[in-house]
Amino acid sequence: MRVAMLSPIAWSTPPKKYGPWEYIVSLLTESLLKKGIDVTLFATGDSSTAGKLHSVYPRPYEEDKEMNVKVYESLHIAEVFERADEFDIIHNHFDFLPLTYSRLVDTPVVTTIHGFSSRSILPVYKKYNENTFYVSISDSHRCPELDYVATVLHGIDVESFPFNEKPQDYILFLSRLDRFKGIKDAIEISKRSGMKLRIAGFIPDMDYFEKEVRPHIDGEQITYEGHIDSGFKKELLSNAYALIHPVKFDEPFGLGIVEAFACGTPVIAYNRGSMPELIQSGETGFIVNDIDEAVDALKYIDSIPRRKCREVAEKQYSADRMADDYINAYETILDKRKTEDKRPWGYYKILSDDPGFKVKTITVMPGEKISLQRHFHRSEHWFVVEGEGVVDEDKQHFKVKDGDSVDIPTTAVHRIMNTGDENLTFVEIAKGDFIEEEDIERLEDKYGRV
Numbered sequence: 001m002r003v004a005m006l007s008p009i010a011w012s013t014p015p016k017k018y019g020p021w022e023y024i025v026s027l028l029t030e031s032l033l034k035k036g037i038d039v040t041l042f043a044t045g046d047s048s049t050a051g052k053l054h055s056v057y058p059r060p061y062e063e064d065k066e067m068n069v070k071v072y073e074s075l076h077i078a079e080v081f082e083r084a085d086e087f088d089i090i091h092n093h094f095d096f097l098p099l100t101y102s103r104l105v106d107t108p109v110v111t112t113i114h115g116f117s118s119r120s121i122l123p124v125y126k127k128y129n130e131n132t133f134y135v136s137i138s139d140s141h142r143c144p145e146l147d148y149v150a151t152v153l154h155g156i157d158v159e160s161f162p163f164n165e166k167p168q169d170y171i172l173f174l175s176r177l178d179r180f181k182g183i184k185d186a187i188e189i190s191k192r193s194g195m196k197l198r199i200a201g202f203i204p205d206m207d208y209f210e211k212e213v214r215p216h217i218d219g220e221q222i223t224y225e226g227h228i229d230s231g232f233k234k235e236l237l238s239n240a241y242a243l244i245h246p247v248k249f250d251e252p253f254g255l256g257i258v259e260a261f262a263c264g265t266p267v268i269a270y271n272r273g274s275m276p277e278l279i280q281s282g283e284t285g286f287i288v289n290d291i292d293e294a295v296d297a298l299k300y301i302d303s304i305p306r307r308k309c310r311e312v313a314e315k316q317y318s319a320d321r322m323a324d325d326y327i328n329a330y331e332t333i334l335d336k337r338k339t340e341d342k343r344p345w346g347y348y349k350i351l352s353d354d355p356g357f358k359v360k361t362i363t364v365m366p367g368e369k370i371s372l373q374r375h376f377h378r379s380e381h382w383f384v385v386e387g388e389g390v391v392d393e394d395k396q397h398f399k400v401k402d403g404d405s406v407d408i409p410t411t412a413v414h415r416i417m418n419t420g421d422e423n424l425t426f427v428e429i430a431k432g433d434f435i436e437e438e439d440i441e442r443l444e445d446k447y448g449r450v
């Protein structure tokens with residue numbers, strides 16, 4: 001299987017420090033390569049892989065303020081799609097922009113949705129819901145308006161995290177330092193419990209940090225360790241008494257949480273987003289609702305066996321498991337595609353193909369229409385199952401909606417157009433002595449296929 005892996009270019013793949021999306025792309029790429037999958041990684045020029053690397057710019061834009069981000073993002077995405085024919089799957093980790101190229105290529109596009117920066121990006125995801133495939137990174141992150149081919153929880157390189165049975169006396173906050181990650185609550189939890197707090201992470205908003213965090217750093221009870229590298233991160237995680245994650249938004253996944261487990265460190269987190277999926281309260285940490293409950297939970301942290309946390313990381317969050325889950329998703333997509341035929345107006349699926357008759361579902365996208373056509377060897381019966389549209393049949397022109405049926409006799413000139421906002425899907429039963437696509441005489445076509 002040949003996979004094009006499209007990484008973001010904010011950071012290198014793998015990132016030197018911060019860059020969770022790039023970290024997952026790298027781990028997945030290298031794990032797939034070990035399993036014999038032929039992966040080409042599209043990432044910044046300073047990225048590294050045991051596979052093939054393709055890049056259009058040498059550095060990540062977060063490290064190069066001279067770079068015109070829009071220009072290089074466009075060039076980066078175009079490279080993948082211009083080479084689409086070379087791949088069986090395009091795996092997009094670049095958020096929504098690449099989706100807008102997806103109808104222009106035949107190669108299936110699967111997108112791992114790492115996060116919705118806001119609901120305002122949903123229209124793009126909704127538009128390409130039908131012709132692409134989405135993977136959610138936790139069940140809680142699934143958006144009810146989209147369809148998903150799988151949920152694949154992230155994995156980590158568990159072996160590279162040192163297990164430590166005997167922690168020190170500090171709690172750790174390891175995250176981006178902004179209001180959404182709950183740094184102020186972490187400080188309060190430390191003050192009320194009397195536990196030392198070590199803070200580490202990337203500062204996206206210096207004003208916020210100076211105003212809300214810096215005044216509490218005294219170098220003793222509360223310390224800031226900086227935007228640390230992966231070696232120091234592992235040391236801090238494995239020596240921590242507990243990881244504190246008082247997150248203030250519905251976080252889709254928490255890499256730091258499963259990294260803590262790998263070190264044997266239990267986690268106390270607020271009950272938001274994927275937290276209850278990742279943390280089994282009472283087994284690998286505690287799910288709490290506020291500062292008071294977090295302070296209380298700290299009293300019971302010793303009841304959590306650190307060995308159990310490590311076992312959970314090994315069983316549920318290995319890179320190997322993540323790669324297997326993605327291979328299953330790729331196979332599901334390729335199997336699906338075998339029975340599906342893409343057309344410029346949408347696609348059809350063959351449900352049964354027997355001598356003398358064929359049954360298909362045909363989906364026409366909003367605003368699109370099939371060619372004006374006729375058949376010489378088959379008649380057709382259509383039953384609309386969703387959406388609405390207009391049918392032209394010889395001299396007639398009439399509206400249809402779900403529940404309606406249409407009969408198209410042999411040689412009748414016909415077409416259907418989707419006039420609604422949703423997909424128009426109908427089941428077609430074709431009957432005749434020859435029911436292949438070759439028996440279509442196109443008289444007019446919006447896409448120039450006459």
Ligand SMILES: O=P(O)(O)OC[C@H]1O[C@](O)(CO)[C@@H](O)[C@@H]1O
Binds near residue numbers: 440
């Ligand atoms: O020529 P187009 O627009 O691709 O339409 C082809 C489709 O139209 C139909 O012939 C419907 O009459 C389908 O059986 C076929 O898949």
